[in-house]
Amino acid sequence: MAYAPHTSADREAMVAAIGVGSIDELFADIPTAVRATAFDIPAPLTEQEVRRELTRLARRNRIAEVSFLGAGAYRHLVPAAVMEVIGRSEFATAYTPYQPEVSQGTLQSIYEFQTLVCELTGMEVASASHYDGATATAEAALMACRLTHRDTVAVSSAVNPQVRRVLETYCSGPGIRVVEIAADLAEEGSGLTPVDVAEATLDEGVACLVVQQPNFFGGIEPMAALADAAHRHGAQFVAVVEPTSLAILEAPGAYGADIVAAEGQPLGIPLSFGGPYVGLIAARMESVRQMPGRLVGATRDAAGRRGYVLTLQAREQHIRREKAASNICTNQALCALAATAYLSAVGPEGLREVAELSMLQTRHTVAALESAGVGRPRLSAPYFAEAVVRVPDGKRRHATLAEQGIVAGFPLEAAYPALQDCLLLAATELTTDEDVARLVDALEAST
Amino acid sequence: MSYPDDLRYSKDHEWVRADGSTATIGITSFAADELGDIVFVELPEVGAALKQFAAFGVVESVKAVSDLFAPVSGTVNEVNARLQTEPELLNSDPFGEGWIARVDVADGDELKELLDADGYAKLTT
Numbered sequence: 001m002a003y004a005p006h007t008s009a010d011r012e013a014m015v016a017a018i019g020v021g022s023i024d025e026l027f028a029d030i031p032t033a034v035r036a037t038a039f040d041i042p043a044p045l046t047e048q049e050v051r052r053e054l055t056r057l058a059r060r061n062r063i064a065e066v067s068f069l070g071a072g073a074y075r076h077l078v079p080a081a082v083m084e085v086i087g088r089s090e091f092a093t094a095y096t097p098y099q100p101e102v103s104q105g106t107l108q109s110i111y112e113f114q115t116l117v118c119e120l121t122g123m124e125v126a127s128a129s130h131y132d133g134a135t136a137t138a139e140a141a142l143m144a145c146r147l148t149h150r151d152t153v154a155v156s157s158a159v160n161p162q163v164r165r166v167l168e169t170y171c172s173g174p175g176i177r178v179v180e181i182a183a184d185l186a187e188e189g190s191g192l193t194p195v196d197v198a199e200a201t202l203d204e205g206v207a208c209l210v211v212q213q214p215n216f217f218g219g220i221e222p223m224a225a226l227a228d229a230a231h232r233h234g235a236q237f238v239a240v241v242e243p244t245s246l247a248i249l250e251a252p253g254a255y256g257a258d259i260v261a262a263e264g265q266p267l268g269i270p271l272s273f274g275g276p277y278v279g280l281i282a283a284r285m286e287s288v289r290q291m292p293g294r295l296v297g298a299t300r301d302a303a304g305r306r307g308y309v310l311t312l313q314a315r316e317q318h319i320r321r322e323k324a325a326s327n328i329c330t331n332q333a334l335c336a337l338a339a340t341a342y343l344s345a346v347g348p349e350g351l352r353e354v355a356e357l358s359m360l361q362t363r364h365t366v367a368a369l370e371s372a373g374v375g376r377p378r379l380s381a382p383y384f385a386e387a388v389v390r391v392p393d394g395k396r397r398h399a400t401l402a403e404q405g406i407v408a409g410f411p412l413e414a415a416y417p418a419l420q421d422c423l424l425l426a427a428t429e430l431t432t433d434e435d436v437a438r439l440v441d442a443l444e445a446s447t
Numbered sequence: 448m449s450y451p452d453d454l455r456y457s458k459d460h461e462w463v464r465a466d467g468s469t470a471t472i473g474i475t476s477f478a479a480d481e482l483g484d485i486v487f488v489e490l491p492e493v494g495a496a497l498k499q500f501a502a503f504g505v506v507e508s509v510k511a512v513s514d515l516f517a518p519v520s521g522t523v524n525e526v527n528a529r530l531q532t533e534p535e536l537l538n539s540d541p542f543g544e545g546w547i548a549r550v551d552v553a554d555g556d557e558l559k560e561l562l563d564a565d566g567y568a569k570l571t572t
Binding site for chain 2 (some may be wrong): 289319323
């Protein structure tokens with residue numbers, strides 16, 4: 001559909017029809033002090049001029065040749081089949097259709113996504129997706145508050161700091177208190193969430209304990225022990241997971257997670273500045289009525305044929321209004337479809353290979369830095385595919401390498417003052433031995 | 448339509464059967480019919496404190512969701528656990544097997560705020 005702006009005649013007709021003298025009168029209620037009066041907008045440009053200007057701006061982008069940046073978003077191979085599938089015009093919407101049952105294909109794709117999420121997480125029910133991992137985590141915490149009728153959320157400091165910021169924002173509106181459980185970041189420390197500290201923080205007012213696995217530092221948390229601690233105090237255990245890791249690590253359903261939240265980007269969604277990504281939420285069936293977002297169910301029609309419907313909509317805002325389980329029922333159907341296509345393309349063995357290669361290259365990176373004498377692992381716990389390495393004068397050297405097109409991971413000092421000079425390095429199956437050699441050489445040269 | 452004479456009724460379509468200091472509460476046949484086939488009931492917890500006319504649970508049908516409003520204040524001492532697996536009892540026998548909760552009544556005078564069967568019949572016609 002073409003974009004057809006109103007003409008001056010259209011606007012005059014509308015103003016006359018509603019009985020005001022001018023468009024400005026519509027804004028009479030807005031105090032003049034906060035009204036924008038003049039807009040300093042440059043003169044219009046021709047298409048060629050716009051193209052030239054954008055090309056000039058794009059040249060200022062610095063594209064990393066070698067990157068060890070992870071910290072919540074990961075560079076993985078996206079098979080061409082994924083883009084082929086999501087490029088089909090039948091799927092060209094980010095939303096659940098407004099007349100959903102007419103779009104059986106879209107509903108089926110969402111149902112398959114939910115099924116894959118349940119298989120990966122070992123949980124009983126999964127939603128049709130959320131904006132991203134951070135909002136999924138925040139929604140999981142709110143869900144725990146509804147389930148327990150409690151209003152405090154305990155979160156490990158080893159949960160991604162950006163995710164914790166979103167969690168705090170979501171909790172600030174309904175007045176939910178967020179308390180932090182400090183990870184062990186002492187010298188020679190594990191980098192993990194201490195079970196005894198969690199135990200001491202939990203009380204009868206805490207709705208849930210939120211722990212990330214692998215945690216922000218890549219470390220493998222004692223999830224079963226932390227889940228037990230949460231359950232001893234009647235709290236829900238919220239596991240924030242990285243989906244690729246589930247090909248190797250125990251499924252959250254097996255260690256007692258009540259709610260699982262995840263960032264689905266590693267599953268076939270390319271890295272881009274700020275998204276779109278996709279959030280996953282899975283839970284136990286007994287909690288389904290408090291689960292946020294949309295949910296597709298399978299059923300049979302009058303003729304006995306399999307069909308798909310949006311189910312349990314009574315939780316949702318268009319029916320329950322302000323009492324809805326969540327007021328964000330928008331899902332990320334296109335990104336969820338990418339994740340579905342990705343998991344179908346790589347299969348269980350392929351996903352395991354991705355996870356194993358990522359682990360292997362991360363270990364190779366850490367070992368190469370250590371043997372070259374430029375860095376040492378800072379935390380003692382076993383890690384998945386991301387590790388914290390202390391590089392003397394790390395912040396400055398990180399900046400120096402960036403100038404050379406090498407991103408030496410994520411500097412941790414700003415978010416974690418205890419981790420001075422520490423870089424969080426992630427490698428994946430796309431990291432080559434040559435990439436590792438370039439990182440080591442550049443760090444050696446930067447002293 | 449007529450309603451059982453031994454009950455008191457709220458304008459929110461809940462009934463209460465007082466028996467000494469305890470009372471049984473439920474929803475009326477009118478409410479159940481208006482909601483249609485009921486598929487889920489969120490019951491209060493035993494020990495929960497109810498406040499007269501405030502929401503204490505949720506009833507969900509195939510076409511609507513509605514809060515349950517307490518007809519009297521008090522403390523829940525028993526809930527009808529059968530409703531968790533047989534919510535249809537609210538449709539088939541709302542004044543009997545489909546009772547929702549029993550409460551220790553905090554203030555018997557509150558019953559005076561409620562309608563009798565005739566009053567409720569007038570409200571719903």
